[in-house]
Amino acid sequence: xxxxxxxDRETVSVVKKKSRxxxxxxxxxxxxxxxxxxxxxxxxxxxxxxxxxxxxxxxFAAAAFYSFTxxxxxxxxxxxxxxxxxxxxxxxxxxxxxxxxxxxxxxxSFLAGGKKGAALLSQGAAYLFVITMFCFVSYAMCDSNFNxxxxxxxxxxxxxxxxxxxxxxxxxxxxxxxxxxxDDFDLKNGSYRCGNYIGxxxxxxxxxxxxxxxxxxxxxxxESFMMRLCLCWVALQGIVVMxxxxxxxxxxxxxxxxxxxxxxxxxxPLPTTLSNFGNSVVAALVCNKHLVVTIVAFFFExxxxxxxxxxxxxxxxxxxxxLKRELFFWTKKLxxxxx
Numbered sequence: 001x002x003x004x005x006x007x008d009r010e011t012v013s014v015v016k017k018k019s020r021x022x023x024x025x026x027x028x029x030x031x032x033x034x035x036x037x038x039x040x041x042x043x044x045x046x047x048x049x050x051x052x053x054x055x056x057x058x059x060f061a062a063a064a065f066y067s068f069t070x071x072x073x074x075x076x077x078x079x080x081x082x083x084x085x086x087x088x089x090x091x092x093x094x095x096x097x098x099x100x101x102x103x104x105x106x107x108x109s110f111l112a113g114g115k116k117g118a119a120l121l122s123q124g125a126a127y128l129f130v131i132t133m134f135c136f137v138s139y140a141m142c143d144s145n146f147n148x149x150x151x152x153x154x155x156x157x158x159x160x161x162x163x164x165x166x167x168x169x170x171x172x173x174x175x176x177x178x179x180x181x182x183d184d185f186d187l188k189n190g191s192y193r194c195g196n197y198i199g200x201x202x203x204x205x206x207x208x209x210x211x212x213x214x215x216x217x218x219x220x221x222x223e224s225f226m227m228r229l230c231l232c233w234v235a236l237q238g239i240v241v242m243x244x245x246x247x248x249x250x251x252x253x254x255x256x257x258x259x260x261x262x263x264x265x266x267x268x269p270l271p272t273t274l275s276n277f278g279n280s281v282v283a284a285l286v287c288n289k290h291l292v293v294t295i296v297a298f299f300f301e302x303x304x305x306x307x308x309x310x311x312x313x314x315x316x317x318x319x320x321x322x323l324k325r326e327l328f329f330w331t332k333k334l335x336x337x338x339x
Contacts, residue, residue, distance in 0.1 A: 029322040030248045037332070043115035045324050046243050047122040052106050055125070055242060059103030066096035082149055087142035091135045098132035101125075126244035130253050133235060137263045140228035144273040147222040151274065154218075155211065215277070222274060229264045232257075233306075240313045247321035250314055258310045265302055 025031035032038040070092045077085040105125035112118040156169045236257040239245060245253055271279045285292050 025248045028318075029325055030246070030318065032325070032329075039116040039119050041325065041328050042119045042123070042246065045328060046246065047109070047119050049110070051242060051244075052109055052118070052122055055122075055244060056103045056106035058238070059099050059106065059125075059129075063096055063100040063103060066092055066099060070096055076146070080146075080150060080153070082146060084142045084146035084149060087138060088146055091139035091142065094135045095132060095139070098128055098135075102129045122244065123246075126239060129235075130239060130245070130256065133232060133257065133260050136228055136232045136235075137260055140225050140264045141267050141270075141273070143228070144225060144267060144275065147218075148272060148274040148277050151215070151218055151222075151277065155214075158211075158214075219274065225264050225267055225273075225275060229261060232260055232264060236261075236310075237313070240317055243317075243320070247317045250317045254310050254314045254317075258306060261306050261310075262303070265299065265306075268299070 022031060022033075026033055032041060070089065073085060073089045073092055077089055102125040105121045105128070109118040109121035109125075112121055159169065160166050236254070239253070240250065267273055268275045269282070270276060271282075276282060281295070285295070
């Protein structure tokens with residue numbers, strides 16, 4: 001008897017907690033008290049046929065893009081096997097599978113018998129899409145680490161070719177910044193030739209200059225976190241703009257998205273990443289105070305922009321949901337079309 005009483009008390013407490021939360025959402029105009037009316041509203045306002053078809057198309061297109069990326073990562077894992085590329089392959093594989101599953105759930109929602117079934121499948125797809133956004137954190141970090149590892153291999157190969165010593169690496173080489181990358185000097189014309197450059201400026205043909213140009217171009221092509229940050233931000237905006245989750249869920253979904261975005265941006269100072277390759281940025285900060293101001297200002301702007309934009313999205317979702325719910329309620333009462 002005592003066990004049954006304790007179980008009843010726990011059940012009552014859970015019901016009270018749920019009722020408090022639901023009551024608060026109802027007071028804020030973000031949820032209907034009638035479950036049937038709530039599911040009918042979600043089907044009508046959030047998960048219409050056009051929205052579900054558009055979402056399924058986007059998911060299938062994203063899954064195709066991820067599949068192509070996964071194929072390239074698998075090739076890289078064969079050519080340059082490492083822990084980082086395995087992490088990248090796993091992260092992209094999870095993103096591919098989850099995105100494809102979201103598309104299938106949205107497609108199967110058209111076969112659901114009623115409005116509640118279609119809304120449940122669509123909402124489940126949206127939940128899965130948001131949760132797997134966390135894979136962007138591991139994907140961004142491991143991909144940046146792998147690009148830094150591959151860049152180190154290329155630099156080591158360049159130095160070993162230059163010194164004609166296959167054991168030479170970044171840690172063991174000692175070169176003057178005035179050493180020519182190629183012994184190609186035309187005495188008659190007094191010009192230097194290295195790569196695509198032919199001229200009289202010896203500084204254009206130094207090891208330092210060659211490595212500087214290479215690292216800049218490599219960084220432009222395989223930059224560390226900005227592309228992943230923008231991709232994750234677009235995914236979060238897509239969920240909000242297409243209204244795939246109720247506004248009350250966005251109270252938790254948008255802060256989760258902000259955490260993911262800031263976690264990606266916070267990888268910048270790690271010495272294993274491409275952004276701070278071998279603590280290069282940290283070393284430069286010691287020498288140049290203007291660079292300190294620039295980097296601090298950049299990340300301050302990123303932080304403020306992410307927080308402000310996410311808060312604006314949340315306010316937009318709440319305001320839009322209140323208006324649509326009020327319109328839906330009165331059209332139901334007056335028995336007129338919602339659109």
